[in-house]
Amino acid sequence: MKGSVIKYEQDNIDTDVILPGPYLKIHDYDELAKHAMEGLDKDFHKKVKPGDFIVAGRNFGCGSSREHAPIALSSSGIKAVLALSFARIFYRNAVDGAFLLPIEIDENVYKDISDGDSLEIDTAKNEIKNLTKNKTYKIKPFPDLIGKIIAAGGLFNYKP
Amino acid sequence: MAQTLFEKIWNSHVVDEQSGRWLLYIDRHLVHEVTSPQAFDGLRSNKRKVRRTDLTFATVDHNVPTSDRSLPIVDQTSAMQIMALEKNCKEFGIQLFDIHSPNQGIVHVIGPELGITLPGTTIVCGDSHTSTHGAFGSLAFGIGTSDVEHVLATQCIWMEKPKTFEIKIEGKRRNPHAVTAKDIILSIIKQIGTGGGVGTVIEYRGDTISELSMEQRMTICNMSIEAGARAGLIAPDEKTFQYLKGRKYVPKNYDEYVEYWCENLKTDSGAKFDKSFTIQTDEIVPQVSWGTNPAMTVDVTGRVPSPEEYARGNPDEEKAAAKALQYMELKPGISITDISIDRVFIGSCTNSRLEDLIEASKVVKGKKVSSKVRAMVVPGSQLVKKQAEELGLDKIFKDSGFEWRESGCSMCLGMNPDILASGERCASTSNRNFEGRQGFGGRTHLVSPVMAAAAAINGHFVDVQDLDLN
Numbered sequence: 001m002k003g004s005v006i007k008y009e010q011d012n013i014d015t016d017v018i019l020p021g022p023y024l025k026i027h028d029y030d031e032l033a034k035h036a037m038e039g040l041d042k043d044f045h046k047k048v049k050p051g052d053f054i055v056a057g058r059n060f061g062c063g064s065s066r067e068h069a070p071i072a073l074s075s076s077g078i079k080a081v082l083a084l085s086f087a088r089i090f091y092r093n094a095v096d097g098a099f100l101l102p103i104e105i106d107e108n109v110y111k112d113i114s115d116g117d118s119l120e121i122d123t124a125k126n127e128i129k130n131l132t133k134n135k136t137y138k139i140k141p142f143p144d145l146i147g148k149i150i151a152a153g154g155l156f157n158y159k160p
Numbered sequence: 161m162a163q164t165l166f167e168k169i170w171n172s173h174v175v176d177e178q179s180g181r182w183l184l185y186i187d188r189h190l191v192h193e194v195t196s197p198q199a200f201d202g203l204r205s206n207k208r209k210v211r212r213t214d215l216t217f218a219t220v221d222h223n224v225p226t227s228d229r230s231l232p233i234v235d236q237t238s239a240m241q242i243m244a245l246e247k248n249c250k251e252f253g254i255q256l257f258d259i260h261s262p263n264q265g266i267v268h269v270i271g272p273e274l275g276i277t278l279p280g281t282t283i284v285c286g287d288s289h290t291s292t293h294g295a296f297g298s299l300a301f302g303i304g305t306s307d308v309e310h311v312l313a314t315q316c317i318w319m320e321k322p323k324t325f326e327i328k329i330e331g332k333r334r335n336p337h338a339v340t341a342k343d344i345i346l347s348i349i350k351q352i353g354t355g356g357g358v359g360t361v362i363e364y365r366g367d368t369i370s371e372l373s374m375e376q377r378m379t380i381c382n383m384s385i386e387a388g389a390r391a392g393l394i395a396p397d398e399k400t401f402q403y404l405k406g407r408k409y410v411p412k413n414y415d416e417y418v419e420y421w422c423e424n425l426k427t428d429s430g431a432k433f434d435k436s437f438t439i440q441t442d443e444i445v446p447q448v449s450w451g452t453n454p455a456m457t458v459d460v461t462g463r464v465p466s467p468e469e470y471a472r473g474n475p476d477e478e479k480a481a482a483k484a485l486q487y488m489e490l491k492p493g494i495s496i497t498d499i500s501i502d503r504v505f506i507g508s509c510t511n512s513r514l515e516d517l518i519e520a521s522k523v524v525k526g527k528k529v530s531s532k533v534r535a536m537v538v539p540g541s542q543l544v545k546k547q548a549e550e551l552g553l554d555k556i557f558k559d560s561g562f563e564w565r566e567s568g569c570s571m572c573l574g575m576n577p578d579i580l581a582s583g584e585r586c587a588s589t590s591n592r593n594f595e596g597r598q599g600f601g602g603r604t605h606l607v608s609p610v611m612a613a614a615a616a617i618n619g620h621f622v623d624v625q626d627l628d629l630n
Contacts, residue, residue: 027198057476
């Protein structure tokens with residue numbers, strides 16, 4: 001997976017800013033994509049490109065259980081969110097629906113990656129290459145079951 | 161080996177366990193119109209049925225207008241989402257409390273009041289505030305739509321085992337009418353932070369908990385998710401059993417259940433928690449949030465902090481606080497009681513039950529809402545509304561200038577007609593003060609029902625400890 005970084009240097013990016021309440025009535029994924037991150041960054045839908053990654057701080061996706069949040073990000077082209085930590089319901093939704101990869105990174109990786117950096121993520125090798133800065137970061141492998149669900153393409157494709 | 165309440169409920173629901181994977185049986189599944197449509201679509205396209213229609217209950221709450229129910233719903237997308245749930249429930253054979261049902265209401269209000277919520281059970285709902293049901297000693301998780309589909313199809317959910325977190329709430333409140341359950345939970349979140357409970361199930365314990373009513377316990381458990389916890393739990397006791405007795409869906413041989421619950425639903429002495437935190441309630445005063453997450457909260461007797469004061473040396477927190485102050489249009493150093501408000505919302509799954517309304521009505525009785533303020537009371541369910549009207553609370557609120565509305569989530573989340581206009585400032589009894597939560601550009605201050613009521617009368621926050629609330 002190769003893409004560029006859209007970085008939000010803040011903690012507690014909640015599901016109400018990722019996909020604001022009024023849009024929870026929308027079922028069309030492309031329509032949801034138009035409103036992704038609208039509560040935080042009105043220009044997000046203009047700058048996001050297919051394959052991009054979001055980098056953010058702690059407790060990403062806190063708040064509501066709305067699956068519309070990872071759906072909106074994924075439909076707008078986001079392939080992975082790299083955050084210091086995730087709120088658990090958001091994490092589950094991202095994995096179960098196979099919308100995007102929630103990847104936990106540590107503090108020095110978080111600091112090192114800049115907005116606009118070009119990254120290549122290799123989950124088989126558990127590493128991220130920062131092509132802009134010519135660096136390689138190690139990431140923790142996904143826990144066993146989560147890795148299997150991701151590999152299967154979501155909860156409903158996963159056969160125990 | 162000594163076990164916690166969480167471990168006992170968890171262990172009694174494990175269907176399968178393989179290398180870090182637990183499959184848990186779910187006793188009750190609550191469904192609402194927002195997080196379920198795609199789940200039903202998924203069932204249909206895979207030709208699956210709902211496995212246990214008898215354990216699945218649905219209602220409409222997020223989208224429903226809280227105005228006159230005899231009129232059609234103006235917002236077509238809302239109407240479609242509501243109709244979709246009606247159609248899905250009919251097709252799959254699920255009990256629905258629809259918009260005209262005397263049992264309609266916010267899903268976390270009607271579960272307990274109908275006796276669907278029971279001690280020792282596992283409950284899920286496609287809603288993060290499912291943690292509310294933990295007040296009954298029920299292990300209750302919020303889930304997303306994929307998991308909703310999974311539970312509809314299998315009545316099970318896979319989980320990683322959460323850690324256990326003990327929060328001891330001890331001491332005697334100075335004035336239980338002024339310092340409410342909302343102030344206790346806001347104080348806890350203020351101290352442990354919005355990520356303080358991530359990956360854990362919190363058990364609230366201590367002498368203050370025993371003293372709280374069931375409705376107050378629900379307020380505490382409801383906001384567990386605002387500390388990032390998977391669930392909140394309180395061991396059931398005599399109050400729990402009395403509350404549930406005689407309710408519509410409790411089992412017929414109720415007394416036998418009570419016997420079982422008494423014996424089996426307590427943390428054993430000597431059981432170990434992964435984490436522990438203690439809060440003394442005699443030090444707590446009414447709370448008001450000033451920022452854009454529930455941890456950004458301060459005593460009503462205090463002032464809006466500067467980013468430096470709030471952050472205590474953490475640069476990320478300092479930036480977040482500066483951004484929050486800008487959004488909230490507040491200057492550091494001003495007294496909380498000098499903050500003027502435009503709107504008041506008494507409602508939501510946190511604070512819309514009968515006791516909340518009774519307590520708030522004492523503040524407004526015989527007084528008038530400030531001419532600068534638009535204030536509304538939104539009972540959590542049709543049953544709460546009916547009981548409140550039997551007590552004459554509707555008259556008290558209406559006489560003082562409040563709007564008295566139909567039940568639903570209303571202004572908690574900005575997806576029905578009840579929203580803030582950009583720039584409006586609201587004293588709200590809901591649970592989230594995130595940017596735009598109550599409407600784009602709207603500014604939310606989280607408070608208790610008595611604090612909200614007093615703010616409505618005065619047009620700004622006041623310390624309800626100074627009022628006669630008895």
